[in-house]
Amino acid sequence: MNVRTTIGLGVVAVATLGAVGYGAWTAGMRSGMEMGSSQPAPRAASAPQDPDAWSVVQGGEATARHLRDGLKAGDVDPVTGRVILSYHDPMVPGKNFEAPGKSPFMDMMLVPRYAGGANASADTGAVAVSPRIQQSLGLRTGEVVQGTLAGGFSVAGNVAWNxxxxxxxxxxxxxxxxxxxxxxxxxxxxxxxxxxxxxxxxxxxxxxxxxxxxxxxxxxxxxxxxxxxxxxxxxxxxxxxxxxxxxxxxxxxxxxxxxxxxxxxxxxxxxxxxxxxxxxxxxxxxxTATVWAEGQVPEGQVAQLQPGAKVSATSPAAPGQTFEGRVQAILPEVDPATRTLKARLELNNPGGRLVPGMFVQMRFAEPVRQPALLVPSDAVIHTGRRSVVMLAEDGGHFRPVEVRAGREAGGQTQIVQGLQAGQRVVLSGQFLIDSEASLRGLEARLNQAPAAAAPAAAADLHRTDAVIDAVDGDSVTLTHPAIPALKWPGMTMAFRLPPPEQRPSGLSRGDPVRIEFHTQDGAEPQITRIERVAPPAQGAKP
Missing domain, CATH: 2.40.50.100 (RNA polymerase II/Efflux pump adaptor protein, barrel-sandwich hybrid domain)
Structure with a gap:
């Protein structure tokens, strides 16, 4: 092989290597550009969600996310930006848990409770109501003031022979x-x-x-x-x-x-x-020189009357004339229907103008006025066991406070204990606030007494059809559809059965039933009535 041939072969080899290298470089650059362009662009940070607007289902989904991400009470939820206070079962609002998980009472996830929201005051028994909801509920508030009750009071009565x-x-x-x-x-x-x-x-x-x-x-x-x-x-x-x-x-x-x-x-x-x-x-x-007048005096005003106290009376039968007299006796008998006592008054009857059966309006003399803490009478709720007012606090929070009420006159009630001057109390919509607290799983209950709760009123009863999953003594596990009145989704959960004599015998798994029940703080819902029903049609949901 001569020198010229050798040089030619070298040039060809160099050219081939250069072409291959350039192609490889070009392909690599193109591939890198494609790979770079295929990577997703960074996501813009989303706005924090408001957990107060979540349904029970959304709250359960949040708990599942916390469980997956290792969050617990005391941590900050990155989705809401709020501190997690605790977890609770909305159907059993009296129980709180530190860690996320399934409810020990129902076949559902617990729901988180966050700081800084409508549920932030749950531990204090308060509920936060937004201004929009306050307006829709028609809430009115009044101030606790230091003053004196309007003197005296009037009652109606009838004339009788002395x-x-x-x-x-x-x-x-x-x-x-x-x-x-x-x-x-x-x-x-x-x-x-x-x-x-x-x-x-x-x-x-x-x-x-x-x-x-x-x-x-x-x-x-x-x-x-x-x-x-x-x-x-x-x-x-x-x-x-x-x-x-x-x-x-x-x-x-x-x-x-x-x-x-x-x-x-x-x-x-x-x-x-x-x-x-x-x-x-x-x-x-x-x-006929004097006659009796007998009037029904409310229990709360009897303390203002003493035998011998002065009284004046007027009658439509003697317009413009006032008949003076005194309280003769407070009869020791209470009318159970009206919660009043009968006061017997002796009235002077000049000219014999008052005769038995006539209607008279009696005005009792004004007692000695003493300063007292007063609230509008509309603010005081008498539950039968105690007296309660709904206290309006800063930030739209409301909290029930037990008070000791005194005398009532002129639309105002004396507060002996439980409030301070300058505080504000709710005058209307108290039970609507209480219902709002119940829906959010709070413990602010107007009718909750220190002793065992009274049986549920008819208005608190709920009804639904269900299918029995299991019966265990006085407890039954039921699968029921959604209950809109309680904002419950369809689920499988435990209920307390009524006494054996008040329920059908032989209840067993698979029986379709219709129940009437009420919820209980810190316990399973109590069934008050249960009866078997015909099996649902083929393909129908329980």
Whole structure:
């Protein structure tokens, strides 16, 4: 091989290597560019989510994410930017947990509770309500003030006879009614007016004996005269009648029965010609100088009344006239329907204008005013076991506070204990706030008493169809559909059964049932009624 051929082969080899290297470099650059262009662009940071707007299902999804990412109470959730306070089961709001996981009560995930939101005050029993919800609920608030209650109070009542002014006119001797000067009940009579003429035969002999002794001569007739006078008294004659016989010197077999008081004849028990016996009641007279007025006084105002306290009354039957009187007695009996006591008042009745059955409005005298802590009466809720007000705090938070209420007057209630001047209380919508707290799993319960909770009211009962998964003593596991009233999704969960005598016998797995139940803080829902139903149609959901 000559030199020229060798040089030519070298040039060709160099050119080939250069072409291959350039191609490889070009391909590598293109591949690198494609790989660079195929990588996803960095995501823009998303805005934090508001957990207060989550449903129960979304809350359960958040708990599952916490479980996957290793988050727990005290950590910051990167999705919401808030500190996780605890985890809870919305169906059992009284229980809190430090770690995420499934509910030990229901077949569902726990729901996280965050700081700085509507649930931030759960541990203090408060609930935060946004201004928008406050407006939709129509919340009104009022201030706790230091002041004095409006003096006195009024109650309505009815007039009745004053039974202490009643007189029964009776016969003192056996005789006959010859004439009546009064003819009918409710006739008005004046004191001393004649009522009846009565003939008494037994008086004749006694009066003749007395007159005969007075006509006898002698100085030692005193004992005889005294004995004759005593027999006149025993016959039924009073001192005035005896003096009349002595003065006239004649026998008086008849006498006129006169009215001992002014008033009204309320009962006439004899007629002309009737025979009367000693002690027999003839008629009944009722004095009208004073009358009774009986009014129903609320329990909370009885403490302001004392026997002898002044009172004034007005009646539509006597416009412009005021009748003065005093409290005679507070009768020891409470009306269980109205929770009132009956106050008996004695009113002056000039001219007899007040008669039984008339309506009167009674105004009790103003007691001594003393400074007190006052709230509008609409703010106080009486649950039967205690008195509660809903306290409005800063930041739209509301918290129920137990108070000791005192007197009530003029739309204001005295607060003896539980509040301070300057605080604000809710005047309307308290139970709507309580319902909001219940939906969020808070423990702010207006009707929650220190003792065991009372049975649920009819308004708190819920109904649903379900299928039995298992029965274990007094507990049953049911699969039920969604319950919108409680914002519950369809799930499998445990319920407490009613007593054996109040439930069907032989309940077993697969039985379709219809239940009526109420929720309980810190416990399984309590079934109050359970009954079997026909199996659902083929393909229908339980």
């Amino acid at each position: 039974e202490r002014n009643q007189v029964v006119v009776s016969a003192r001797s056996m005789g006959f009614v010859e004439k009546l000067h009064v003819r009918a009940a409710l006739d008005r009579v004046a004191a001393g007016a004649p009522l009846a003429e009565i003939y008494v035969p037994d008086w004749v002999a006694a009066q003749e004996e007395y007159l005969a002794i007075t006509r006898m001569p002698g100085a030692d007739l005193g004992p005889l005269r005294d004995a004759a006078t005593q027999r006149l008294r025993q016959a039924g004659m009073d001192a005035a009648q005896i003096q009349h016989v002595v003065r006239t010197g004649t026998v008086q077999p008849r006498f006129t029965l006169r009215a001992p008081i002014s008033g009204t004849l309320t009962e006439l028990m004899v007629r002309e010609g009737a025979t009367v016996m000693p002690g027999m009641p003839l008629m009944r007279l009722q004095g």
